[in-house]
Amino acid sequence: MAESDHLLDLQHLKTYFYTFEGVARAVDDVSFFLDPGEVLGIVGESGCGKSVTAQSIMRLIPQPPGKIVEGRILFDGRDLVRLSMGEMRGIRGNRIAMIFQEPMTSLNPVYTIGNQISEMFRLHMGLGRREGLNRAVEMLKKVQIPAPEKRVGEYPHQLSGGMRQRAMIAMALACDPEILIADEPTTALDVTVQAQILDLMLKLKEDFDTAIMMITHDLGVIAEIARRVVVMYAGRIVEEAETVPLFEDPKHPYTQGLLRSIPKLGRRGAGERTRLVEIKGIVPGLLDLPEGCRFSPRCPQVMGICRKKDPPLGRIGPGRTVRCWLYFDEPGKD
């Protein structure tokens, strides 16, 4: 039996993809935890490994080419990495559920919404068809879909984008999971609909007491709903902190750059605008990662050691870790 004080505990997870061009280290030594009922934000740009981390937890990594090569994912005393696919099916959707960015492609177009939600009850709770459908109507009501009795018999294409995302959430929460992993759940939605969905997620979190892992590139969404944040860059965690300290006093040059580079609503005022601070260069490809710190080629505060040695992810305060040589002494640092 594996020990952990947390609801979910990732320890040194490494998920690699073996391609003809080489090994893509999509998730490279990632550790973090999730406690019951909390909202953890995982933020990063495309290719930083945030979605692959989520897929690893759900054991949805296509193999080959992907493989979890190292690490443990502890959940309820078990290491998810070691479970058989059969055992995993008892957890996936039932105790850990996931919603995706594009609700149209994650719902099955040839089954009704009701059918897809009631499948959760039939599979995981052994309910009958009719009972399952009744429960599906209840779920649609909880996610505030108008006229749920009618919607339950409709197909995904008959629903708007926001309604589809609500249906996805209904399906994910059907079995009252302990963890909900949301992978860019509002990115494809318009901002007024995004506000509806975020509002709904926070409300349901209270009602269902579900821990939420919110994966997004949008720092605004993180600031609105997360209590704690993990910042990822090129397959690595570069910083971890509670939300308020992270936004007020970001430590890692990448986090600092991200926060400075976004225009902030209502802040321009009437005067001349100040030039946006940009992060120079481009996000490195996972196949040719730079030596040393992966952010070093773009870092405005780069030092000699950064290009040679990978910095450790070290603790700099309660609940705060950062992966940067600025905060650690290393013999040979200049």
Add this chain to the structure above:
Amino acid sequence: MDPLLAVENLKVHFPIKKGVLSKTVGYVYAVDGVSFVLQRGQTLGIVGESGCGKTTAGLGILKLVPVTSGTIRYDGKDVTDADGRRLRALRREMQIIFQDPYSSLNPRMTVNQIINDPMQVHGVFAGSERQDRIAYLLERVGLSPEQGRRYPHEFSGGQRQRIGIARALALNPSIIIGDEPVSALDVSIQAQIINLLIELQKDFHLSYIIIAHDLAVVEYICDHVAVMYLGRIVERAAHGPIYTAPKHPYTQALLSAVPVPDPKTKRDRIILKGDVPSPINPPAGCRFHPRCPYRMEICDKKEPQLQDLGGGHEVSCFLYG
């Protein structure tokens, strides 16, 4: 002096055809009476959610979709019905950059060919002058002339958007329409492209129309902002007042819905009910009335018109006046 571009009551309706005889059974009222002016050297932002008609309005101005009615004046001249040579001349002055830097570049052409293409089509700059111009443009957008021999797939998203910008600059246009120019890019790259667009505006004396859904980006780049909802402009003002004192209930809701990257600001968020209605059957009266928190009796009967509340801040809502 005439404004560089003046659009009056622009309408773009798409017929819906059905059956073997392709009978027209209705219309998508994508853009339904939109007016604005673009002054020289200025940037106009058009914001709104998907389906509000902002992209179609941009395409209509460029005459890339047929305009149903309305007038478009470029430099004081009516160009609404321009075709043939006049249209070609007009297109030299107005260029577009697209949202998706992956699908808007021909994968079989080198970057040099992509930038050369508009100059060849329009027969401007010849021989070595053209080669020099390509190299110059590449440098101006932050690429090296050596990269011109490569193909689009060898570049990252941000670099491809730079190529698209170089192509738009090739003919030395006076107006560039940017249709969601940064929304497909990573956060750390967006700032690079925004800064580039602002630099180029000064150096090339450009006027921009920036079409976007990201209100913060539009606030940062634009001098004037028009908010669209279901084919109509509901509010129009300078960038300052529209963000600090929005008047239309839709603008207010839109602004309050934007997640702000500051965990300490807790705002009273206006959560709109329902979805944007279909532009095939826009609601009668004010198009926003079914979702409006302040709706009054008149709102579903009469359509409000844009009226100036002073200082060029225009709003189309019965709450005012």
